Amino acid sequence: MALQASSLLPALSVRKERRVRLGGGVRAQTTTTSPSTTVSSPDAKKTLRKGTVIITGASSGLGLATAKALAETGKWHVIMACRDFLKAERAAKSVGMNKENYSVIHLDLASLDSVRQFTDNFRRSGRPLDALVCNAAVYLPTAKEPTFTADGFELSVGTNHLGHFLLARLLLDDLKKSDYPSRRLIIVGSITGNTNTLAGNVPPKADLGDLRGLAGGLNRLNTSSMINGGEFDGAKAYKDSKVCNMLTMQEFHRRFHEETGVTFASLYPGCIATTGLFRSHIPLFRILFPPFQKYITKGFVSEEESGKRLAQVVTDPSLGKSGVYWSWNKDSASFQNQLSEEASDPEKARKLWELSEKLVGLA
Numbered sequence: 001m002a003l004q005a006s007s008l009l010p011a012l013s014v015r016k017e018r019r020v021r022l023g024g025g026v027r028a029q030t031t032t033t034s035p036s037t038t039v040s041s042p043d044a045k046k047t048l049r050k051g052t053v054i055i056t057g058a059s060s061g062l063g064l065a066t067a068k069a070l071a072e073t074g075k076w077h078v079i080m081a082c083r084d085f086l087k088a089e090r091a092a093k094s095v096g097m098n099k100e101n102y103s104v105i106h107l108d109l110a111s112l113d114s115v116r117q118f119t120d121n122f123r124r125s126g127r128p129l130d131a132l133v134c135n136a137a138v139y140l141p142t143a144k145e146p147t148f149t150a151d152g153f154e155l156s157v158g159t160n161h162l163g164h165f166l167l168a169r170l171l172l173d174d175l176k177k178s179d180y181p182s183r184r185l186i187i188v189g190s191i192t193g194n195t196n197t198l199a200g201n202v203p204p205k206a207d208l209g210d211l212r213g214l215a216g217g218l219n220r221l222n223t224s225s226m227i228n229g230g231e232f233d234g235a236k237a238y239k240d241s242k243v244c245n246m247l248t249m250q251e252f253h254r255r256f257h258e259e260t261g262v263t264f265a266s267l268y269p270g271c272i273a274t275t276g277l278f279r280s281h282i283p284l285f286r287i288l289f290p291p292f293q294k295y296i297t298k299g300f301v302s303e304e305e306s307g308k309r310l311a312q313v314v315t316d317p318s319l320g321k322s323g324v325y326w327s328w329n330k331d332s333a334s335f336q337n338q339l340s341e342e343a344s345d346p347e348k349a350r351k352l353w354e355l356s357e358k359l360v361g362l363a
């Protein structure tokens with residue numbers, strides 16, 4: 001298990017308080033030894049220590065861009081939760097992340113044991129948890145046959161939804177304990193799971209049906225490998241997993257926001273056509289997709305811009321509302337977006353939650 005030595009150091013920082021004169025007025029200013037932090041929201045004055053954020057899949061694409069954006073503020077320590085330790089270290093170096101602003105802890109979302117091990121390793125680091133970003137995903141649009149996680153679930157739903165479901169459930173306790181002014185749990189969604197959009201209507205469409213495949217364990221032994229019980233389709237499995245991500249965020253909000261004060265949110269960061277997500281697509285698609293998104297649909301977003309957007313959802317006081325699915329317009333201004341009927345169905349969310357609890361061993 002790859003647990004970086006520096007992650008074992010507690011994130012406690014020494015505070016000094018002094019009186020400073022600013023524009024005629026006098027106010028208390030709190031500084032931390034490393035690094036100094038200035039936070040302007042009234043809530044944030046409760047503590048000025050460095051925040052700790054876990055980002056899954058921070059070794060490339062959106063996750064890496066978000067890790068970079070948060071790390072370079074100096075206000076966040078990023079835990080890169082990744083399945084390939086060396087790749088994550090190299091990725092952090094390649095974007096110039098400073099060693100003191102991140103750690104890598106091994107996490108393979110396609111194994112429930114690994115998720116539990118990750119949680120233990122994180123707790124052993126002694127750091128508080130202030131934000132969790134469930135970002136990692138696999139997309140297997142050309143797969144002819146399903147592949148499976150260590151626990152026998154179809155790989156896309158097993159990784160993107162069930163692995164994150166267990167992780168988020170376990171780490172909610174840690175978020176509850178944090179004294180950080182705004183604690184957030186973010187699950188990355190997608191337009192492709194939302195059938196109220198043009199992109200979401202490109203076949204095969206997301207459709208969880210009555211969840212009979214999930215109820216059977218998605219293992220292809222007693223049941224289908226697809227949530228709705230249908231024939232395997234890799235592109236649909238990804239879209240279904242994204243619907244699960246968005247439903248899960250809302251169910252977290254309904255069950256825990258009032259009690260815990262934690263903000264639960266999802267987002268569509270834009271079409272980041274250059275990331276590794278499309279790595280298993282046919283070569284022609286990979287060549288044509290970025291210019292198509294840039295010049296035809298104009299929905300293209302750079303990795304850097306998408307990272308800034310997700311970092312906003314982690315830290316920006318104006319994006320602190322819980323239960324929201326964030327999107328950005330052409331001028332990069334954020335707004336609360338509408339989810340499709342299925343992706344906002346509370347009864348489906350409840351059923352998904354209960355079945356997922358059973359599959360990951362929480363019920």
Ligand SMILES: NC(=O)c1ccc[n+]([C@@H]2O[C@H](COP(=O)([O-])OP(=O)(O)OC[C@H]3O[C@@H](n4cnc5c(N)ncnc54)[C@H](OP(=O)(O)O)[C@@H]3O)[C@@H](O)[C@H]2O)c1
Pocket residue numbers: 056057058059060061062063081082083084087107108109110111134135136137138159188189190191242268269270271272273274275276277278
């Ligand atoms: N790209 C887009 O246009 C787009 C649009 C909407 C939403 N999104 C969402 O954005 C998120 C990030 O995607 P991306 O575009 O940045 O793709 P990406 O570059 O392929 O990043 C995916 C990350 O997930 C990691 N990962 C995959 N399987 C894992 C596992 N079993 N355990 C731990 N980590 C695992 C990958 O690790 P390795 O580096 O080891 O492979 C990689 O770091 C996803 O949730 C995706 O659905 C993307």
